[in-house]
Amino acid sequence: MIALSLQEVQELAEAILRHHGFSEPHVHAVARAVLAGERDECASHGLWRLLGCIDTLRAGKVSPDAEPEVIDQAPSIVRVDARGGFAQVAFERGAPVLVEKARANGIAALAINRCVHFSALWTELEVLTEAGLVALACTPSHAWVAPAGGSKPLFGTNPIAFGWPRTGKHPFIFDFATSAIARGEIQLHERAGKAIPLGWGIDAAGQPSTDASAVLNGAMLTFGGHKGSALSAMVELIAGPLIGDLTSVESQAWDAGSKSSPYHGELLIALDPKRFLGDAVDQHLARAEALFDGIQNQGARLPSQRRYEARERSLRDGVKIPEKLYEDLQGLLA
């Protein structure tokens, strides 16, 4: 393993993105997202992700210098046309308008269109909870997941994320795929020649399978049976047609086998507790803390606890990445 300080992680990420022609806003925004992933020990959204970013660029499937356009769509809707760039800059341009609209009207939506997304939604939600807002986010991906009762890939891994602000504490945030497991997890099993548990997916004939390759060529399943499947359909609808953007099937068709990051849309909804509660806001947010105590006092964990513990370690000690990954990243600077 190679030890890196967070400063070094950021500089490495920025150097790679800059070397490949990304404009400065994209260099900074994508590097920040990658740094957050590495820092919080979400390796799949950390430095490793840069390999996919550059592959996506080489496939011509992301614009390195897109300048997002912010559109004031309605009193409580802001749209950002990412113009084919990574989602991070589009989010950064739209977020202040979303915050302003949520504060003015109580609830507001940010629709990001035509963005290339690698689905680290929690980093975006932290910006909104930091502003004191409650927030929801979701995005489709590529058609890898069968609906409950079906056998053919139709839905993406379709993450749903939710954030709740906490005074003087890390926010309550969850961010999970509506698929039973991340696709990368199945790929890791395939590479290691290991069987996967039943319930992760089915083979091309629609039969339950523990063979990672068979499932990657068949279909993944949603978490939670028909309920998870219903939620996955909801993500397709509200972060797809509702905002005039692609479903996971359509995004995959556009990808045309290049295995790039998905190109589609994202929907964020922000709610302002101050507008719901007025002067009573502190009293009611304190009752939310009682709910969190009720979870933790019985030995259960809050959804983001593992990530915050990792963050504390990384801020203190830096991070370690596999030597092979470090070499691959250095290769991107050649």
Added chain:
Amino acid sequence: MIALSLQEVQELAEAILRHHGFSEPHVHAVARAVLAGERDECASHGLWRLLGCIDTLRAGKVSPDAEPEVIDQAPSIVRVDARGGFAQVAFERGAPVLVEKARANGIAALAINRCVHFSALWTELEVLTEAGLVALACTPSHAWVAPAGGSKPLFGTNPIAFGWPRTGKHPFIFDFATSAIARGEIQLHERAGKAIPLGWGIDAAGQPSTDASAVLNGAMLTFGGHKGSALSAMVELIAGPLIGDLTSVESQAWDAGSKSSPYHGELLIALDPKRFLGDAVDQHLARAEALFDGIQNQGARLPSQRRYEARERSLRDGVKIPEKLYEDLQGLLA
């Protein structure tokens, strides 16, 4: 079984509610909800539910003649104080304002406070999809469900419902508990002396159990492990403290063992596709239809299909209810 026309169902429901002193708005609104449940073969939300309604009234836990107050809370938030009455009248008063605000601003929220709720969310969503809106609804209940990794009841069965309008067709609607199963299903197993499947709940010692009574005295589990648990926490937060209303623990404390319907709040969010999409709305709603085709063409079902099929049967043939239930209902008229 006793055969009843839908007209007879409605008249019976209205007669019972009127006999017990409910005011005319409550008589009509609650009877409509009960009729919808019976018609759609959701027996637990049909005529059977009236027994619980009258028990709740006798326990002094619902106001029979509350006149809801509609509060224009913010440009995109309407609140309705149900003043201790059943939720249906409060929803009917708030829904037109929610529709108006969603159409004006693109997205809006309806917070119903201090209502007694029996969680038939899909009937409310049909009103909003009928108005061309996309909608989400959720509500806590009583603390019966342990968080993932815990062993003590904390969350309610916390349903989440979602609706999507379809031109010339029944809307796409799902409405499910975030618990692994409805509490009533476990009660039915208990009454029948049947074992329940593993995964529905744990006993008072926190151990997985197939004993219905042990689980009813222990804790139910959420669907989908830590993901369902996270969603259940979200419902507690956004339909509880965010709108200044009770969590499932607090609602149960207020109930004080009377086993009445829960008393708390409900949050609805409505989004107007026309404001998101402008002139392109028809083109994009057609792409949603392609997603539904993609589900049905592989033999999977849309979430509400069973309910719509039941509705068609009931509209044609009327319904049948158990003789014992019919007698119990007649008993409420004595």
